[in-house]
Amino acid sequence: MFIKDFLWGGAIASNQADGLYKYKKGTSIADYRKFEKKTQRDDRGEFTSVKFGEIDFDEDITANYPKRRGIHFHETYKEDLQLMKEMGMKAFRTSIDWSYMFPTGKEEHPDENAVSFFGNLIDEIIKNGMEPIITLSHYEMPTTLVEELDGWYSKETIHHFVRYAKCCLDLYGNRVKYWITFNQINMANFDSLGIRFTKHENAYKAIYQGSHNQFVASSLVKKYAKSLKYDVMIGTMLSDKIAHAASCKPEDILFNLRKNQMQFLYPDVQIRGEYPGYALRYFKEKGIAIKMSDDEKQILKENTMDYLSFSYYYTKINDASKDDLDNMFVKSTNPYLEKSEWGWEIDPTGLRVALNTYNDRYPGLPLFITENGFGAVDVVEEEKVHDMYRQNYVSKHIEQIGEAIKDGCHVIGYLLWSPIDIVSCSSSEMTKRYGFIYVDLDDEGDGTGKRIKKDSFYWYQKLIRTNGRER
Template sequence: MSTFLKFPPNFLWGAAMSGPQSEGWLGKRHENIMDTWYRICRNDFYKGVGPDVASDFLHHFENDFRLMKEIGLNSFRTSIQWTRLIANLETGELDPNGIAFYQAMIRAAKANEIKLIFNLHHFDLPTDLLDRYAGWESRHVVDLFVKYAKTAFQLFKDEIHEWTTFNEPMVMIDGGYLYGYHYPHYKNEGKRAVQVLYHIVLANALVTQAYHQLDPEGKIGIIVNVTPAYPRSDRKEDQEAARFFDLFHWRSFLDASIHGHFPDELVEILRKDGVLWKAEAKDESLLSLNRSDFIGINYYHPTRVQATEGQIFEKWLPDQYYAHYDWPEKRVDPYKDWEIFPKALYDIAKEMTKRYPKTPWFVSETGMGVHDEGRFRNKDGVIEDLYRINFYKEHLFWLHKAIEEGASCFGFHTWAALDCWSWNNAYKNRYGFIEVDLNDQTRTIKKSGRWYRQVSLENGFEIEEDPFV
């Protein structure tokens, strides 16, 4: 027996990419920190492949939008590159070539009836601002980001009416300051990380308010990666470990973006530990006015935690409040070593309903990266990625269940529309509905792309009765 999972009217069936992971370098006035990392440490990147060409979206976007329409996308989230749009980072002077590209991209999306959501920052801080001002540790960089955002809003206000400020800001903090897996590779810098977190939240608030003043009818939000913490047991200590993980890693951004202030409990912990951020007297009132119109949730995997066992930390780190736990029953994506746990999407939806009941949200990313997908190519040259189809079916099943129970989710965006460059992973693991051949930049729709078209056209899909419970 089967059932058809029908999604709400006007549901967004889309995908996401970013400028620095798809466009290529050509024509940019400045390097971002990922460009710099590749230029100085190419061996850090899988097979030495970097963002210099990437998926060459800069030259292929018109055909790429036609392919997106062919696979049923009615929406697409990508990012403007600060380093492409702005010629002078201090004055905000525009680059005419950057303007021309983004305007042409907007026209191509419109011609294919694809709604665009523009994001302003996707891990691509201009390197000059890191070298000169210490990046997001600096209040001046907040001001420059606000200037850039206002310029972009004014430039595209007649065409783009859905914006997001940051994509996964916690990754910049984790990767750049706590664990060193992204440039500038700082490690164990907990106090600096907290200051960066604060300045990003402040920048988000100021940009959100600026947009509301410019376009009261438009919508703006933030994209937060949520890796919900599941405690090892019902023990109080394990429960508290999970609570702190959520407070620090994602509730910090969502509470500030929706309620206009940080979680009180988190502020008290950081104050007690002597690592609370430096702020100006006017900031509290600035933050209190912050109200995101919607939220994007990126979900890939959960986090399993337990109480720490008395480990001594020389410098403050969030890790002193939790330890990771290897759940023996987990199912793992062998290509990323990430746990596959689709039910977490249901749990996230219930948490959103509980904590932020008046704020609509959408799944802004989820996906499955697979290595050496050519193994699954059929005689017609098409990759039969049934694993990706099943991955999405499972997640959509739990999302649909949450929507049926009242979750205010308005869309589902996968990562990614096309295979794109994924930082130092490069193209090792592919995520797209559309294959990109890096030798000649040809595109081929995968089996999952054809499946997604049917899902979009029918606004749902058929499954066996409750197969994933």
């Protein structure tokens, strides 16, 4: 069922794990994400307001900034990677912190300490028998580019990112085959784009301009990669948002089609090399004029992505009576699905649907699930964590990957989010744990930092050893 060299592994992000803040000369957007205790556990709507998660960069000495410390992976990565090797992982995904390599984003040359750290990290990943998967932008944009250029709204940001990406490819391209330019590019929120949406008369116009500039940057990175002697693959990554129609009413069917199309826009441009008709119609109807040169169109056409990667956690439904086409984030929930403690619908079958949909839309293109996992509150009892709920979630999703492969889908790997507990992206807390390795740190950063193998650690170990046959 699963190919012999199937990439079983796990994924983290630098800003959620490394704890680089005290070493950096610059800051990133993630460095200013505060932990704010909430009365209820539902972070689905984290970036759905008109501000799209926009935050300021005013230092608050009373605030808790968990992503500045992460899980201190910078100091523990050797021991942590050995645990992942013991688990049997074949691949490990992480990101390079752009603001560590280029503190303001505008430097001509990288920070030598950053070059050394990420080089050593990649070497250690390989030493432990894992394929490194590297993300170039995972919410770690230098804040200087936000403040001075309005992030990805500016064409100048393309230049700065491509310089940074070329530097990384030159430094590590001989050791890293799989690259992802932008994490979940279709999320298009403040963390990704660094655009001050509240300063724009039309926030959606700003979003699509910023996204276009990211498309161009990705294609320029791909163009450069083709000139290298190394065997590198440049991929795009989505947050899977293929939704179901709320009912069989024609209004819901059509609304669902149009909503899904605006999610397909992101891979369509990067894989097919041009803007699709449905998007051009939408832009015209909404008065959105993207600044796009003929040269940029040519760059997109000639430099498409080598593979499609995506995260998959839940599905939503599109209800024409409740939602609107402009809202890029689906709001309605599926009454037929169970939910996690944080309100995320559990839909393993939806993963099979997504894989088949992408496989049919982009024939022959490798598909890579680069994030999937279950966030929950874990309880330690006598140095053990019994997390059958996590095993059940992952097992059912892997079962559907197997079914999709039987359907003919070209799936090359599966990366668990995450192999070890890290700071949550959406809620900046440690309470919401995804890992198969427990980390003794709480939301305030207190604790011993001790690593404990959860029951799921041994379960995943067996699954990998049998190449998915035993779940």
